[in-house]
Amino acid sequence: MDIKWDDKVCIHAGECVKGLPQVFKIENDQFVIDPSGASEAEIREVVARCPSGALKVEG
Numbered sequence: 001m002d003i004k005w006d007d008k009v010c011i012h013a014g015e016c017v018k019g020l021p022q023v024f025k026i027e028n029d030q031f032v033i034d035p036s037g038a039s040e041a042e043i044r045e046v047v048a049r050c051p052s053g054a055l056k057v058e059g
């Protein structure tokens with residue numbers, strides 16, 4: 001699955017990193033998304049909680 005993140009839209013509320021830290025992480029000050037860290041359903045649930053709409057699942 002392809003997850004898109006728009007840094008101009010993100011308000012850094014942290015819902016994603018708090019919700020699924022094994023998928024949404026900060027590494028070396030960069031926001032990294034590792035879709036292999038959780039099931040597709042879990043990832044979709046956290047993406048739906050993103051308050052700004054910065055996260056989108058494509059495909």
Ligand code: SF4
Pocket residue numbers: 005009010011012013014015016017049050051052053054055
């Ligand atoms: S949940 Fe959305 S707004 Fe919050 S940090 Fe993640 S991408 Fe940014």
